[in-house]
Amino acid sequence: MKKIGILFGMENTFPNAFIERINSKGEDGIVAEAVTIDKVIQAAPTEYAVIIDRISQDVPFYRAYLKNAALTGTAVINNPFWWSADEKFFNNALAEKLGIPVPKTVLLPSKQRPTNTTETSFRNLAFPMAWEEIFQYVGFPAYMKPHDGGGWKSVYRVVNPQDMWIKHEETGQLVMMLQEEIVFDDYVRCYCIGQKDVLVMPYEPRNPHHLRYAADLKAQGEEREKLLETIKEYTLKLNIALGYDFNTVEFAVRDGIPYAIDFCNPAPDADIYSVGPDNFEWVVEAAANMAIERAKAQVPGQINLTWGTFVNQALNGIPAPVPEPATGASPSAKEVKVKTQAPKKPAKSLGAIVTEPIAVAEPAEPKIPTTKVAATKAPAKNSRLKKS
Numbered sequence: 166m167k168k169i170g171i172l173f174g175m176e177n178t179f180p181n182a183f184i185e186r187i188n189s190k191g192e193d194g195i196v197a198e199a200v201t202i203d204k205v206i207q208a209a210p211t212e213y214a215v216i217i218d219r220i221s222q223d224v225p226f227y228r229a230y231l232k233n234a235a236l237t238g239t240a241v242i243n244n245p246f247w248w249s250a251d252e253k254f255f256n257n258a259l260a261e262k263l264g265i266p267v268p269k270t271v272l273l274p275s276k277q278r279p280t281n282t283t284e285t286s287f288r289n290l291a292f293p294m295a296w297e298e299i300f301q302y303v304g305f306p307a308y309m310k311p312h313d314g315g316g317w318k319s320v321y322r323v324v325n326p327q328d329m330w331i332k333h334e335e336t337g338q339l340v341m342m343l344q345e346e347i348v349f350d351d352y353v354r355c356y357c358i359g360q361k362d363v364l365v366m367p368y369e370p371r372n373p374h375h376l377r378y379a380a381d382l383k384a385q386g387e388e389r390e391k392l393l394e395t396i397k398e399y400t401l402k403l404n405i406a407l408g409y410d411f412n413t414v415e416f417a418v419r420d421g422i423p424y425a426i427d428f429c430n431p432a433p434d435a436d437i438y439s440v441g442p443d444n445f446e447w448v449v450e451a452a453a454n455m456a457i458e459r460a461k462a463q464v465p466g467q468i469n470l471t472w473g474t475f476v477n478q479a480l481n482g483i484p485a486p487v488p489e490p491a492t493g494a495s496p497s498a499k500e501v502k503v504k505t506q507a508p509k510k511p512a513k514s515l516g517a518i519v520t521e522p523i524a525v526a527e528p529a530e531p532k533i534p535t536t537k538v539a540a541t542k543a544p545a546k547n548s549r550l551k552k553s
Contacts, residue, residue, distance in 0.1 A: 408473025
């Protein structure tokens with residue numbers, strides 16, 4: 166008998182439906198249940214052929230358990246080793262290498278030094294950094310968000326350098342990204358299961374959480390069909406490269422071009438009360454079928470993990486893909502000319518992000534479109550940016 170287990174936390178609707186769906190299919194020699202852990206002994210196998218991981222990003226004990234399980238033959242979905250290594254800034258860089266449009270994005274040092282570091286820990290970091298080049302590349306307005314975060318936490322909309330300095334003060338030891346704002350016409354979130362099944366869901370970020378899937382695409386006719394085909398192609402390409410079997414990808418569509426906004430969601434929302442009954446039915450069925458398929462293919466005592474083409478090609482010495490320029494790419498966010506004024510030596514904080522005023526040649530407060538919305542997540546609750 167092969168067991169399929171699901172490891173989960175606070176969510177209620179998806180885990181139970183997933184278990185019931187698998188068991189209702191009556192597959193010979195396969196049963197599903199909630200994972201039970203009573204001990205974790207090094208190199209000792211678990212009782213599960215497959216485990217669907219929905220919680221280890223929040224529970225380090227579970228992540229360590231899953232790595233041990235994977236080592237001893239369990240097919241863990243998603244791969245816990247890759248999930249531990251992955252983050253959003255790398256995702257953007259990989260997408261660009263794959264020729265998939267993404268917002269212009271740069272990495273920022275943390276406002277505060279990491280614990281147990283000193284000023285000399287950062288002797289390789291230039292003071293000041295090339296702020297003028299950074300701001301001209303990204304443009305304003307822009308979004309600042311954690312390079313490895315999720316759940317819409319610590320996300321800020323910034324309209325000029327001074328605004329960024331102010332909000333960066335709130336981020337502590339978080340390593341942030343500064344990302345081009347994509348003012349979009351359409352927005353979608355896509356489930357991708359088993360690197361082959363894709364569900365494109367129109368998504369409205371401005372709605373309350375339980376109504377964000379109550380939307381439809383503005384694109385119609387041939388334009389709509391072409392857009393959906395491109396989105397599906399990009400979704401599969403990203404998940405195959407990253408090696409995720411259960412993930413969501415979000416796209417903001419600007420001038421007919423889908424920009425990948427967020428595609429590091431290995432435990433995506435699957436609650437019936439947020440995604441809606443139809444999307445919920447689809448993801449339960451697709452996930453159940455994928456888990457059964459993996460259980461049948463699982464070989465006890467062997468490594469049964471999925472690895473993305475990025476890792477496989479690196480191991481086999483295959484050159485990285487050359488990015489294909491996006492056809493008809495639209496202009497970036499508004500560029501500004503700045504004159505940075507920064508201290509040559511770091512202060513008590515990391516010092517790479519300075520808080521001195523910066524001269525901005527363009528108007529400090531660009532007009533914010535009222536008929537379209539920004540592509541990245543809404544500002545955090547603790548943001549000082551007031552709603553208009």
